[in-house]
Amino acid sequence: MHDYDVFTVESKAEVLDKSREFWNPGKTDFWSETGVDLVIDRRESYFIWDMSGIRLIDVHLNGGTYNLGHRNPEVVEAITTGMRSFDIGNHHFPSSARAALAEALIATAPPGLAKVVYGSGGGEAIDIAIKTARYSTKRRKIVSIIKAYHGHTGLAVATGDDRFSKLFLSDRPEEFIHVPFNDIDAMAAALAPGDAAAVIMETIPATYGFPLPEPGYLEAVKQMCEQHGTLYIADEVQTGLMRTGEMWAITKHGITPDILVTGKGLSGGMYPIAAVLVSEQCAGWLTEDGFAHISSFGGAELGCVAALKTLEICSRPQTRLMCHYIADVIGRGLREIQAAYPDWFVGIRQNGVVMGLEFAHPEGAKYVMRQLYHAGVWAIFSTLDPSVLQYKPGLLMTPELCEELLERTEAGIGRAAVEAKGNRSRSRA
Amino acid sequence: MSTRSRPETTQGPAAAAKPAAAAKPAAPKPGGLPTSSSIYQARQMLQLAHWAAGAFASYDRDSVLRIAEAVAQAAHSNAARYAEWAVRETGFGVVEHKTIKNEACSLGILQRYRDDDLVSPRIDTAAKILALPRPAGVILALAPSTNPVSSVYFKVILALLTRNAVVVSPHPMAKECCADAARLLAATAEQAGAPAGAIQVVDEPTVPLIEALMSDPVTDVIVATGGTAMVRAAHRSGNPALGVGPGNVPVLVDATADLQAAGKMIVESKAFDNSVLCTNESVIVVQEAAAGKLLRELKSHQAVLLDDAARDRLRAYLFPDGRINGEAIGKDAAWIADRAGVRVPARTRVLLAPIDMVADEEPFAHEKLCPVLAVTRAESAEQGIEAARAVVRLGGPGHSAAIHSRDDNVIMRFAAQVPVLRVTVNAGNSLGSSGFSTNLAPSMTLGTGYVGRSSVGENLEPRHLVNWTRVAYNADAAVPFGNFAGVSVWERPAGPVPAYPRASNLPGTQDGRRRAIVAGGAARAWRLRPGARGAPPATMASPARSASSCAR
Numbered sequence: 001m002h003d004y005d006v007f008t009v010e011s012k013a014e015v016l017d018k019s020r021e022f023w024n025p026g027k028t029d030f031w032s033e034t035g036v037d038l039v040i041d042r043r044e045s046y047f048i049w050d051m052s053g054i055r056l057i058d059v060h061l062n063g064g065t066y067n068l069g070h071r072n073p074e075v076v077e078a079i080t081t082g083m084r085s086f087d088i089g090n091h092h093f094p095s096s097a098r099a100a101l102a103e104a105l106i107a108t109a110p111p112g113l114a115k116v117v118y119g120s121g122g123g124e125a126i127d128i129a130i131k132t133a134r135y136s137t138k139r140r141k142i143v144s145i146i147k148a149y150h151g152h153t154g155l156a157v158a159t160g161d162d163r164f165s166k167l168f169l170s171d172r173p174e175e176f177i178h179v180p181f182n183d184i185d186a187m188a189a190a191l192a193p194g195d196a197a198a199v200i201m202e203t204i205p206a207t208y209g210f211p212l213p214e215p216g217y218l219e220a221v222k223q224m225c226e227q228h229g230t231l232y233i234a235d236e237v238q239t240g241l242m243r244t245g246e247m248w249a250i251t252k253h254g255i256t257p258d259i260l261v262t263g264k265g266l267s268g269g270m271y272p273i274a275a276v277l278v279s280e281q282c283a284g285w286l287t288e289d290g291f292a293h294i295s296s297f298g299g300a301e302l303g304c305v306a307a308l309k310t311l312e313i314c315s316r317p318q319t320r321l322m323c324h325y326i327a328d329v330i331g332r333g334l335r336e337i338q339a340a341y342p343d344w345f346v347g348i349r350q351n352g353v354v355m356g357l358e359f360a361h362p363e364g365a366k367y368v369m370r371q372l373y374h375a376g377v378w379a380i381f382s383t384l385d386p387s388v389l390q391y392k393p394g395l396l397m398t399p400e401l402c403e404e405l406l407e408r409t410e411a412g413i414g415r416a417a418v419e420a421k422g423n424r425s426r427s428r429a
Numbered sequence: 430m431s432t433r434s435r436p437e438t439t440q441g442p443a444a445a446a447k448p449a450a451a452a453k454p455a456a457p458k459p460g461g462l463p464t465s466s467s468i469y470q471a472r473q474m475l476q477l478a479h480w481a482a483g484a485f486a487s488y489d490r491d492s493v494l495r496i497a498e499a500v501a502q503a504a505h506s507n508a509a510r511y512a513e514w515a516v517r518e519t520g521f522g523v524v525e526h527k528t529i530k531n532e533a534c535s536l537g538i539l540q541r542y543r544d545d546d547l548v549s550p551r552i553d554t555a556a557k558i559l560a561l562p563r564p565a566g567v568i569l570a571l572a573p574s575t576n577p578v579s580s581v582y583f584k585v586i587l588a589l590l591t592r593n594a595v596v597v598s599p600h601p602m603a604k605e606c607c608a609d610a611a612r613l614l615a616a617t618a619e620q621a622g623a624p625a626g627a628i629q630v631v632d633e634p635t636v637p638l639i640e641a642l643m644s645d646p647v648t649d650v651i652v653a654t655g656g657t658a659m660v661r662a663a664h665r666s667g668n669p670a671l672g673v674g675p676g677n678v679p680v681l682v683d684a685t686a687d688l689q690a691a692g693k694m695i696v697e698s699k700a701f702d703n704s705v706l707c708t709n710e711s712v713i714v715v716q717e718a719a720a721g722k723l724l725r726e727l728k729s730h731q732a733v734l735l736d737d738a739a740r741d742r743l744r745a746y747l748f749p750d751g752r753i754n755g756e757a758i759g760k761d762a763a764w765i766a767d768r769a770g771v772r773v774p775a776r777t778r779v780l781l782a783p784i785d786m787v788a789d790e791e792p793f794a795h796e797k798l799c800p801v802l803a804v805t806r807a808e809s810a811e812q813g814i815e816a817a818r819a820v821v822r823l824g825g826p827g828h829s830a831a832i833h834s835r836d837d838n839v840i841m842r843f844a845a846q847v848p849v850l851r852v853t854v855n856a857g858n859s860l861g862s863s864g865f866s867t868n869l870a871p872s873m874t875l876g877t878g879y880v881g882r883s884s885v886g887e888n889l890e891p892r893h894l895v896n897w898t899r900v901a902y903n904a905d906a907a908v909p910f911g912n913f914a915g916v917s918v919w920e921r922p923a924g925p926v927p928a929y930p931r932a933s934n935l936p937g938t939q940d941g942r943r944r945a946i947v948a949g950g951a952a953r954a955w956r957l958r959p960g961a962r963g964a965p966p967a968t969m970a971s972p973a974r975s976a977s978s979c980a981r
Contacts, residue, residue, distance in 0.1 A: 074469045212934040245930035252932075316470060318477040321625050321927070325480040328927040352930040398476065399483045 002041065002051065012051040015039050035370045038378070043070035046394045046401060048378060056378040057405050061392045063206055063238040067265035068313055069394055075268035075309050082305035089301035091294065097304035104311050105262075105275055108247050112256045113277040115286060118299025122237045122263030123151025125274035126200070128293055129259045130155045133198035133231045136258075136282045141196040143230070145181040147384040149207035150200060150235055159200055161384055181205060182214045187221055191228045198231040198259070203249040206238040209365075209388025210349045210356030218253045231258040231282065237274075241265045242314045242395055244352035245323050252351075258282055268310035273303030314395070323395050326402060327352045330393050333406035337413055344417035355391040356382065359416075365389035367420045372412035377405060467633055468641050474596050475647040477626035478567045482594035482649075484624040484926045486564050489919040490548040492622055497539055497589045499621035500614050504535035504582045507613060511578040514606040519574050521759025526702035530579040533865050534873060538586050541871055547591050547895050548919065557902035557910040561918070562895045566649035568595040569642055571663070573655045575705035575759065575798075576873055577603030578610045580654055583873040585614050585628055591894040593649075597630040598639050600655065608632050624926040643668060652889065654874045664884070671885045671893060674877040676707035676828030677796045678858050679817035681843060683810045683834045684718040690855070691833035692726025695802075698831075698857025699732075700778040704800045705759040707875065708829055708859045711796055712787060712803040714816040720806050724781070732779040732802070733762070739771045740782045740793075746770070747801065748792035762800040787819040796824055810839045817847045827881020829853065829862035850878045850886050864888050 002009045009015055016039070019028040031038065038056075042049040046069050048058050058066060068075065082097075089095050102116035117132070119125035130142055144150065144159040151157065157165045158176040165171035177196070179186040190196065199221055204210050225232045234257035239249035241262065246252055248260065259282055263274030285292050297303075313319060331350050334357065338345045347358030359365055365381035368389050372379050382388040393405065488496075512527035551560040570584040581597055588595035599607030611630035618628055631638065639659070643651050643666035653663035653672040660672035682691050699710050715723050724734055735743060746769035747754050757765050762780050766773040773780070780801045787794045793803040807813035817830055831853040832843050844852045851869060853861030864871035870888040878886030885893060902910050931938045 212932050215932075215935055244932075313469075316473060318470070318473045318626070318629075321477055322473075322480060324625070324927040324930055325477075325484070327930040331933070348933060350930075350933040396473075396476070399480055 009051075012037075012039050015051065034366065036373050038373070045069045046397060054376070056373070056376055057401065057408065058394075059377060059379045059392050059405065060390065061394060062264065062269070063390075064241060064243050064265040064392065065267070066269045067241055067243065067395050068268050068310060069396055070269060072268050072270075072310075072313070072396075074313060075270050075306055078309035079270055079302055079306050082302055086301040086305060088297060088303075089299070091296055091298060092291075095299070095301055095304075097301040097308075098299045101275075101299075101304040101307050101311075104308055105277060108311060108315060109260060109277050110248060110251050110256045112258075112279050113260055114280040115278050115283040117276040117278065117286070117293065118295065119263070119274040119276065120272055120295055120297035120300065120303075121151075122261065122274050123153035123156045124295060124298065125237075125261045125263055125276050126150045126156035126159070126235065127153045128276045129200070129233045129235075129261050129278075130159075130198065131293065132259060132276065132278055132282050132285065133233060135285045137197040137229065137231060139195050139197035139230075140175050141177055142175065143177045143179060143187070143190045143196050143199045145201065145205060145208075146178045147181070147208040148178065148200070148202070148205060149384065150202070181208070181211060182217050184217060184220050188224055191224050191230055194228045194230075196228065196230045198233050199225055200233040200235060202235040202237070203239040203253070204244075204349075204351060204354055206354075206390065207383050209358075209382035209385035210351075210354055210390065211385075212349050212351060213253075218250075218255060222253075222255045222257075233257065233259040233261065235261050237261060237263045239351075239354060241310070242319060242323055242352075243354050243392075245320065245327060246352075247314065249351065249354075265314075266310060267303055267306045268313075271300065271303045271306040272297070273300060273307050275299075275307075319395055322397075323353055325399075326393055326395070326397050329399070329402050330355070330406065333402070334391075334409070337406070337410045340410070341413055341417050344420070345413055349388070353393045353395065355393070357389040357391050357413075359387055359389065359420075361420050361424075362387050364416070364420060367416040368413055371416040371419065372409065375408045375412040375415070377408045377412060467635070468638050471596075471631050471638055471642055472645055472647070474626075474629045474631070475567055475569075475642065475645050478594035478596050478629060479647050480927075481624040481626035482564065482566045482592075484922075485592045485594060485627055486566075487919055488548070488592055489917070489921050490546060492921045493548050493590065493592060494543060496618050496621040496623045497543070497586060500589055500617050501535045501539035501586055503613060503617040504586070504610070505532055507610070508532045508535060511606055511610050514609070515577045515603060518606050519577065519602050519759070521575055521705045522702040523761070527579065530576065530702065530873075531582060533871065534579040534582040535586065537865070538583060538871060539590075542587075542590055542891050545590075545891060547891055550913065550916075550918070551897075552913050554910060557904065559900035559911065559913055560897040561900070562591075563898050564592040565669075565894050565896070566593060567647055568593050568894065569648045569651045569668075570595050570597045571639070571651065571653045571655050571659060572597060572599045572603065572607050574600035574602040575707075576654075576702075577607050580873045581607050581610050581630075582614070584652055585611065587889070587891045587894060588628070589618065589623070590891045593894055594624070594627045595629075596642065597628070598634050598642060599630065601634050604632065604634055619925075622922055622926075624922075640666075643670075650894070652874060652894075660883075664882070669884075671874070671876065671889060672883050673874050673885070673889075674827060674881040674883055675796060675825055676711075676875070676877075677820055677823055677825035678708060678711045678829055678831065678862075679820035679847065680710045680713050680831040680833065680858060681810070681813045681817050682713060682715045682719055682723055683813060683832075683836060683839055684716045685835040685839070686719060686723075686833035687835070687855070688719055688722045688726050688833075692723055692732075693730050694833075694855075694857045696727055696730035696732050696779050698859040698861070699802050700762070700800050701857070701859045703759045703761055704859075705798055706859045706863070707825075708862045710802060710831060710858050711825075712784075712794060712805060712816075712820045713781075714787075714805055714807055714813045714820070716810060716813055717806050717808050724804075727779070727781060730778065731774070731776050732781050733766075733773045733777050734781040734783065734804070735771065737783075742771055743769045743780065743782060743801065744792060747797070747799075751792060753796075753798060758798045760799055765799055765801065787816050787823070789823060794820060794823055810834075810836070810842075814839075814843050814846050817843065821847055821849055825849070825877075825881075827877030827879075827883065827886070828875060829858055831856070831858035831861065848880045850876065850880070851888070 039051045040048045041051045150159045158172045177190050234250040260277040267273045346360045349356035363386045508531035509528045512524045572580040597611045608630045615628035648668045651663040651670040653660045663670040663672045762777045782793045784803045829851045830849045851862045860866040870890040872888035874889035876885030877883040
C-alpha cells in the first residue's frame with residue numbers, strides 16, 4: 001500500500017483504473033499502449049520513481065519545470081518558511097511578494113523590460129502577452145510559426161498547431177497567421193501589410209523538437225518587426241532560466257524583446273506561477289485599467305516566494321558555470337554515441353542543456369523514449385515532430401550523474417536502433 | 430606555519446557571529462533577492478569545484494605550469510598590497526614581513542616545486558610499475574587570520590600544481606583580503622586556461638557554514654590551518670583532513686652555542702611579523718653558563734630584559750584572566766609595553782620575560798602570539814632538554830623546536846626527547862621550521878603528526894595532495910613490462926573550460942548532422958566510455974500507435 005497521508009492507494013493498477021474512470025482515459029491508455037507504464041511516485045533531485053519502485057533519471061523535466069531538480073531543498077525550504085506568512089494572497093491589492101518578484105525579474109531581464117504581469121501558468125501568460133500587444137498596437141493579427149506551441153488557453157492555443165485548436169473549434173485563422181520556421185521570406189510576407197500586432201516566437205521551438213533558429217533568423221525577424229511596427233514576443237518558457245547557459249536565451253541573439261514570457265521552471269516545480277515582462281511602451285494598459293486582466297491565482301504569493309528563490313539560484317555564477325560544464329560534457333558524450341549509430345542517431349540540436357536528438361525514422365523518438373525508459377532514463381518525444389527526442393538535462397547535475405545518464409542513453413539508443421530496424425524489415429517483408 | 434589556537438578559538442566564533450541568518454531563510458523582501466542561502470550557495474561552490482576538478486585532472490604538465498606561473502606571478506606582484514591589507518584588516522603583524530611571506534608563498538613556492546612533476550605518469554621499468562597521479566579533487570582550504578593571504582597563496586598554488594580545485598574559506602577576521610586575493614588568483618588562473626571554478630572563495634565565512642563545507646560529501650580533502658577547535662572539527666568531519674595543530678616553540682641555547690649569532694637570530698625570528706606565526710620562538714631555555722652573554726647579545730638587538738616588577742605588570746596586562754589579551758596579538762613590542770605600563774625604548778623589538786620554571790600556571794610559558802619571549806635558565810643541557818619538553822607539553826606537541834648548539838650529542842638528544850617533528854638548528858625557528866631558511870619543504874602548513882593528533886607529520890607540500898594509481902606488472906621476469914614512453918593520457922585544453930554553450934548550428938560549433946567528433950575541451954578523463962552494462966533486456970511492446978500525445 002502507498003500511504004500519502006491524505007490518501008492511500010492499494011496498487012499501481014488501482015491508480016490506472018481510477019485514472020481511466022475518473023480522470024483521463026485517453027492519456028492513461030496512450031501510455032499503457034506505448035509501453036511506458038509510468039505512475040510517478042517518489043521524486044527527488046533529478047530522479048523520479050515509478051510506483052513499482054523503478055528509478056528513472058528525468059531528462060524530460062517538463063520543459064525545464066524541474067530545472068533545479070525535483071523538490072529542490074532550497075525551494076522547498078523557502079516555500080515552507082513562506083507559508084508562515086503567505087497564502088495565495090488577494091490579487092486585487094499590491095503585495096510585498098509580488099513586488100519583490102517583479103523587481104527581481106526586471107533586474108535579470110534584457111534591458112527595456114520594465115513591468116511584470118502575472119499569470120498562473122504559461123498559457124495564461126501568453127494570453128496576457130497577446131492582449132498586451134493588441135492593446136499597444138491596436139492591431140489584431142498575431143504571427144507565429146507552423147508547429148508553434150504556446151499553450152492551450154484561448155488565445156495561446158490559436159497560435160499553435162491545429163491539432164489542439166480545431167478539436168475545440170478554437171482555431172482563428174483570420175487573426176492568427178502561421179508561417180514556416182526559419183523562412184525569412186514567409187515572415188516578411190506576413191508582416192508586409194503592417195497589420196500584425198506581434199510576432200510570437202519560442203527562442204527554440206520546444207514541442208517542435210528544438211529546431212534551432214538559423215543564424216540570423218531571429219535577428220531578421222526582430223528587425224522586420226521594428227520596420228512594421230509589430231511587437232516581438234519572446235516565449236522563454238522553455239529556453240529561459242539559464243537553460244541555454246544564459247538567463248534568457250534571447251539575449252544570446254542580442255535581441256531586446258518587447259514582451260518576454262516565462263513560466264514552468266520559474267516556480268522551481270513547486271508552485272505554479274508564470275510571468276510576462278513588458279516594456280514601458282507596452283505597459284500602458286496597466287495604468288489605463290490595472291484591473292483589465294484579472295487572475296485569482298496569477299502571482300499567487302507562495303508562487304512568488306518559490307520564484308524568488310528559484311531566480312536567485314538560477315542567477316548564481318556557479319549555476320551558470322555548472323550549466324556550461326553539463327552542456328559541454330553531455331554534448332560531447334552524445335556526439336560519441338552518435339558516432340556509434342550514425343545511420344540511426346542522425347542529428348543533435350543543442351544550445352546549452354536544451355537538446356533535441358534526431359532519429360532516422362518519422363517516429364524514431366518514440367522508440368528511443370521507450371527504450372530509454374527501460375534503461376532508466378525518462379525523456380519524451382517531441383509532440384509535433386516525433387522523430388526528435390527532447391533531451392533536457394538539469395542545471396545542477398553532478399559529473400557522476402551525467403556519466404550515468406550517458407551510459408544509459410547509449411544503451412537505450414542502441415536498442416531502439418535494433419528495434420526500429422527490425423520493424424522496418426518486418427514491414428518490408 | 431599553522432596558526433595558534435587562541436585567535437581562532439577565542440575570537441573566531443565571535444567574529445563569525447552571523448550563523449542564525451544563514452540557517453533561517455528570510456521572507457522575500459522588496460529590494461532584491463533573498464539573501465538567506467549562504468550555506469546552500471557555499472555547497473554549490475563545492476559542486477562547481479567538483480566539475481572543475483574533473484576537468485583539471487586531465488590537463489597536461491605544460492598547461493599546469495603555465496597556469497601556476499601566471500598565478501604565482503600575479504600573487505607576487507600583489508604581495509605588498511595584500512600584506513598591507515591583511516595588517517589593516519586583522520591588526521596582526523608587520524607589513525614588511527607579511528610582504529616577505531607573500532613573496533615566499535608565491536614565486537618562492539613555485540620555484541621550489543615547479544620541477545616536482547606531479548602530473549606526468551612515472552615509469553619504473555626496473556620495478557615494472559607505472560604510476561599515474563590522481564589529484565585529490567576538491568580541496569577545502571581554511572586560511573587563518575594570522576597568515577591570511579600567504580596561506581591563500583600557498584594553498585592555491587599547491588592546488589594548481591597538483592591539478593586540484595580549491596575552495597578557500599578564510600578566517601572571518603581576514604575575509605576581505607583573502608577573498609580579494611583568491612578572486613585575483615582565480616581570474617588569473619582562468620585567463621591562463623584553468624577550468625572555471627577551480628579557485629573559489631567563501632565571502633562570508635561563519636562557523637556553521639564552514640562546518641557544513643567540511644562535512645559535505647563533495648569535499649575531497651580539508652587542509653585545515655587554524656585554531657585547535659577548527660582543526661579538530663576538520664578531523665571529525667568524516668572527510669579526509671590534513672589538519673595541523675598549534676605550536677609552542679622552545680629554543681635551547683647551550684654553552685657550546687655561537688652566542689653572538691644566536692642572539693641576533695632569536696630576536697629577528699621572534700620579532701618577525703610581530704610573532705603571529707606558529708613557529709616564532711616562545712620560550713628561551715638557556716644554559717646557565719651561557720646566560721649572561723646571550724642576554725647581552727639579545728639586548729644588543731633591541732630585546733629588553735624586564736625586571737621582576739615590569740614582568741609582573743606585563744603578565745597582568747597580557748593575561749588578564751589567564752588567557753591572552755586579544756588586543757595584544759600581533760602588535761609590536763613597544764606598543765605592548767606602553768599598554769602594559771612598562772617603559773622601554775621606542776625601537777624595542779622583543780620583550781624578554783624571565784620565568785622561574787616552565788609550568789602550566791606560568792602564562793609566559795604558553796604560546797603568546799606577540800613579541801614577548803619567556804626566558805628560563807638550566808644548569809645543564811640535560812636540564813635544558815627537560816625544560817624544552819615541558820614547553821612542548823604545555824601546547825604544541827608535534828610542532829617545532831629550535832636549538833643553538835655545536836654539540837652533536839646534545840642536538841641529537843634534544844631531537845630524540847622533545848616531541849616535535851622538526852628541529853631548527855642554529856637558525857631562527859620562524860622561517861627555519863617552515864622551510865624558508867632551511868632545506869625543509871617551505872610550507873605554511875606544518876603537520877604535527879600523530880603526536881600532535883594530525884594525519885600528516887611533514888611540512889605540507891604539493892605531493893600530499895595527490896594519490897598515485899600504481900599499475901603493477903607480474904614480477905616474473907618472463908612477463909614483459911609495457912612500453913609507455915610516448916603514451917600520453919593528459920592533454921592541453923583546446924579552449925576555455927568549459928566551452929561556452931553556443932548553438933550547435935552556428936559556424937565553428939559541433940554540428941551533430943555532420944557527425945563530427947572533435948576533442949574539444951578537456952573534461953573527459955573522469956568519464957568512462959559509455960556502455961550498455963547493467964541495463965535490463967529490451968522487451969518492447971510494438972511501436973507507439975500513430976496518434977500522438979502531448980509532450981511538453
